[in-house]
Amino acid sequence: MKKGLIVTLIIVLVVSLFSGCSSSLATDNGKRAILVVSFGTSYNDSRALTIEATENRIKDEFPDYDIFRAFTSQIIIDKLKNRDNLDINNVLQAMEQLKKDKYSEVYIQPLHVINGEEYNDLLNQANNYKDSFNTLRIGKPLLSSTEDYQKAIDALKDKFSNLEKNEAVVFMGHGTPHIANAQYSELSYMLHDEGYSNVFVGTVEGYPTIDNVISRLNEKNIEKVTLMPFMLVAGDHANNDMAGDESDSWKTILKKDGFEVTTYIHGLGEVKGIQDLYVEHLRNLIDGLYEPEENK
Amino acid sequence: MKNMSLKTLFTIGLIAILTLFVLRSPIENLIKNTEKLDTHKYAIDFIDDSGHRIKMDKPATKIISLYSAHTENLFAIDAGKNILGIGRADAYPMEVFNLTRYDYRADPEKILAANPDLVLIRPFIERKTPDFVNSLRRSGINVVSLYPTKFSDFDDYILKLGMISGKEKYAQKKLNEFHEKIEEFKKFNSRFKDHPGVYFESSETGYTTVTSDSMPASAIKIAGGNFIANDAEPIEGSSIASYGIEKILQKANDIDIFISQRGVMGAGGNIHSITIRPGFKGIKAVKDNKVFEISQKIISSPTFRFLKGIHEVSRIIHPDYFDNLSNMISQNNTTNRDLAKLVVKYKHKVYFVPTSSYFRKEYNGHTYGKFDDLEFSDPDFDFIETAVSSGYMDTNKIDGIEYFYPEKEITKEEFAKSLYLISDLRKQTIHKEIKDSNDCKNLKIIQIIVDNNIMKLENGKFNPKDNISMKDAIQTLNKLKNTAKQ
Numbered sequence: 206m207k208k209g210l211i212v213t214l215i216i217v218l219v220v221s222l223f224s225g226c227s228s229s230l231a232t233d234n235g236k237r238a239i240l241v242v243s244f245g246t247s248y249n250d251s252r253a254l255t256i257e258a259t260e261n262r263i264k265d266e267f268p269d270y271d272i273f274r275a276f277t278s279q280i281i282i283d284k285l286k287n288r289d290n291l292d293i294n295n296v297l298q299a300m301e302q303l304k305k306d307k308y309s310e311v312y313i314q315p316l317h318v319i320n321g322e323e324y325n326d327l328l329n330q331a332n333n334y335k336d337s338f339n340t341l342r343i344g345k346p347l348l349s350s351t352e353d354y355q356k357a358i359d360a361l362k363d364k365f366s367n368l369e370k371n372e373a374v375v376f377m378g379h380g381t382p383h384i385a386n387a388q389y390s391e392l393s394y395m396l397h398d399e400g401y402s403n404v405f406v407g408t409v410e411g412y413p414t415i416d417n418v419i420s421r422l423n424e425k426n427i428e429k430v431t432l433m434p435f436m437l438v439a440g441d442h443a444n445n446d447m448a449g450d451e452s453d454s455w456k457t458i459l460k461k462d463g464f465e466v467t468t469y470i471h472g473l474g475e476v477k478g479i480q481d482l483y484v485e486h487l488r489n490l491i492d493g494l495y496e497p498e499e500n501k
Numbered sequence: 502m503k504n505m506s507l508k509t510l511f512t513i514g515l516i517a518i519l520t521l522f523v524l525r526s527p528i529e530n531l532i533k534n535t536e537k538l539d540t541h542k543y544a545i546d547f548i549d550d551s552g553h554r555i556k557m558d559k560p561a562t563k564i565i566s567l568y569s570a571h572t573e574n575l576f577a578i579d580a581g582k583n584i585l586g587i588g589r590a591d592a593y594p595m596e597v598f599n600l601t602r603y604d605y606r607a608d609p610e611k612i613l614a615a616n617p618d619l620v621l622i623r624p625f626i627e628r629k630t631p632d633f634v635n636s637l638r639r640s641g642i643n644v645v646s647l648y649p650t651k652f653s654d655f656d657d658y659i660l661k662l663g664m665i666s667g668k669e670k671y672a673q674k675k676l677n678e679f680h681e682k683i684e685e686f687k688k689f690n691s692r693f694k695d696h697p698g699v700y701f702e703s704s705e706t707g708y709t710t711v712t713s714d715s716m717p718a719s720a721i722k723i724a725g726g727n728f729i730a731n732d733a734e735p736i737e738g739s740s741i742a743s744y745g746i747e748k749i750l751q752k753a754n755d756i757d758i759f760i761s762q763r764g765v766m767g768a769g770g771n772i773h774s775i776t777i778r779p780g781f782k783g784i785k786a787v788k789d790n791k792v793f794e795i796s797q798k799i800i801s802s803p804t805f806r807f808l809k810g811i812h813e814v815s816r817i818i819h820p821d822y823f824d825n826l827s828n829m830i831s832q833n834n835t836t837n838r839d840l841a842k843l844v845v846k847y848k849h850k851v852y853f854v855p856t857s858s859y860f861r862k863e864y865n866g867h868t869y870g871k872f873d874d875l876e877f878s879d880p881d882f883d884f885i886e887t888a889v890s891s892g893y894m895d896t897n898k899i900d901g902i903e904y905f906y907p908e909k910e911i912t913k914e915e916f917a918k919s920l921y922l923i924s925d926l927r928k929q930t931i932h933k934e935i936k937d938s939n940d941c942k943n944l945k946i947i948q949i950i951v952d953n954n955i956m957k958l959e960n961g962k963f964n965p966k967d968n969i970s971m972k973d974a975i976q977t978l979n980k981l982k983n984t985a986k987q
Contacts, residue, residue, distance in 0.1 A: 250705070251777075289706040451891065451892055457922065462945070463946045463949070
């Protein structure tokens with residue numbers, strides 16, 4: 206009889222404890238967080254000008270939220286830990302931390318450029334935490350709607366508004382085997398439709414390649430080319446694959462074909478108009494203007 | 502009674518465990534002292550750089566070297582054949598690519614299975630992975646930890662490597678040659694009266710430099726520079742010294758030359774990243790475009806390639822002498838070898854030195870060290886590799902084999918192409934007519950070269966297949982230099 210009473214009490218206690226836990230996570234306690242997610246970079250100087258600058262913009266624009274950082278590249282995270290003793294969370298670690306700290310509203314803003322593999326992984330990882338927060342919303346990468354392309358072009362147009370007939374700007378995008386690689390062609394198409402017919406987009410790891418770009422340059426009798434990265438950060442690809450004194454950098458390849466080449470080594474994250482676009486995406490997200498993202 | 506006995510046994514056992522725990526330190530000391538009492542005379546007996554006494558009856562013949570400098574030095578002192586395996590990052594000399602690789606961050610079992618008689622490490626490895634190192638020691642393998650933090654410790658380090666590999670005499674011979682060359686550098690550089698201020702960036706993280714007795718600081722002094730960060734505070738147990746952005750900017754006007762070491766984890770920034778740092782535009786070296794990158798492998802790593810590091814720092818500090826093209830003037834036709842030297846000197850380009858990560862990629866064009874007709878011992882090897890790796894010269898690939906043809910005389914067209922690749926020449930609006938344009942494969946480039954008056958036409962013809970003398974090549978490069986200044 207006595208034993209039965211004790212067992213009953215224990216069961217009641219355990220059940221109430223568990224129910225207490227789950228209700229505390231879902232409670233709207235007013236704690237609000239923004240998680241800014243980027244691929245990351247080991248280039249400290251460029252990181253300060255791009256990722257940190259964008260994060261700081263978000264801090265300024267959303268003063269009522271706690272702002273956190275996560276990188277998606279574990280290689281970069283490990284490198285920064287080993288090299289600089291810098292602790293940066295990956296997405297799962299960041300979500301666990303937000304859950305532990307009992308945030309009730311969480312908004313994730315990716316600083317990715319296209320809706321590719323990295324973004325899909327982010328969606329998959331973050332959506333596992335849907336039930337851990339009262340509100341969990343995941344924002345969109347830079348180029349996610351037709352208007353985004355137009356706004357990104359507007360943000361960058363001072364770099365290519367006054368090109369002579371024989372001058373071109375060639376953007377170096379990253380490129381991916383993911384279907385979203387087509388976004389680079391969409392960007393190129395829209396640039397031309399907006400009247401910037403001497404602006405071309407190539408990729409390091411996808412289509413169009415630099416050889417495809419050179420064909421377009423030759424078709425238009427282009428003689429002078431300015432190379433710019435279409436990447437958030439001016440890291441390894443911009444410094445070496447694009448502008449490096451290396452036998453297979455884009456600069457060298459173009460010069461060997463007789464083009465006059467100048468390089469502009471600045472990441473998109475440095476451009477105020479691009480930061481504005483990320484901020485706008487985040488504001489729309491918080492205001493509930495986006496449909497919830499499902500796993501893709 | 503039976504219960505009592507178990508209780509007593511338990512108590513005694515507990516007291517015994519506690520006593521052993523409390524007395525573990527004196528017991529360990531006793532074991533150590535017992536070691537000191539070892540009266541056996543060992544052929545090799547010294548204290549390594551992690552403080553362990555090394556006792557060996559004979560030199561090792563099956564060495565696993567887990568630090569690239571140890572590997573490189575063993576090859577340099579003729580002990581390469583004693584190497585059984587190497588670390589993950591070893592990339593020099595090329596023989597290392599035939600050896601098995603081991604990782605101190607992995608399970609030590611792989612090393613134990615290879616049955617080496619010596620494992621060479623450095624104190625960093627011991628600090629980073631003590632369990633790995635202890636487990637090797639417990640298995641009875643000789644583990645020797647070496648690393649000279651000061652330049653003055655280099656000889657002792659090399660001699661220890663010689664001792665444990667049975668190549669002490671050869672090591673001494675190499676050291677003698679090494680110091681002879683350093684004396685030559687010192688004597689040579691003493692003729693220069695100017696001693697420009699040189700800052701050396703060891704790591705961009707926290708803007709660290711090196712101690713004034715380190716290898717890089719020594720190279721700067723031997724090369725005739727004035728090492729700016731003599732007041733840097735050393736980080737214990739290493740040649741790295743903290744400095745910080747404020748101190749660098751305080752000395753902005755004294756830093757004539759800014760050298761950043763590259764090529765390893767935690768290295769300094771690249772030229773672009775240094776120039777975009779807040780406040781760095783005020784540094785004299787940044788204003789004067791005198792920011793240079795140099796491979797850590799030839800400037801900080803304690804190897805005999807340090808001589809190359811001194812050579813390169815000398816070139817950086819005294820370009821008017823070391824990169825003076827007029828020293829090369831002759832009436833001979835310019836060869837591929839000559840062109841490599843000319844363009845690298847013209848650009849003041851520091852030698853290209855690959856790291857292990859370089860060899861993990863595949864290259865469409867040239868891969869370092871792969872020329873079938875160029876030996877590593879070639880006196881111009883570094884000039885040639887630097888010119889080609891930087892994209893200043895083309896190479897030839899036949900059936901997948903690369904050739905440089907060092908003695909082949911170059912054509913005017915080939916020379917024009919290299920001129921364009923090393924310059925920032927602009928396209929002109931008015932074009933000169935080139936009568937033999939159909940013979941020019943690189944007409945766009947030749948047109949720009951001719952329109953900028955860098956190379957002249959003869960009776961309206963460029964004559965792309967003609968050779969070019971060294972005298973004409975150097976005069977042309979001087980013209981290019983003057984055009985660039987305008």
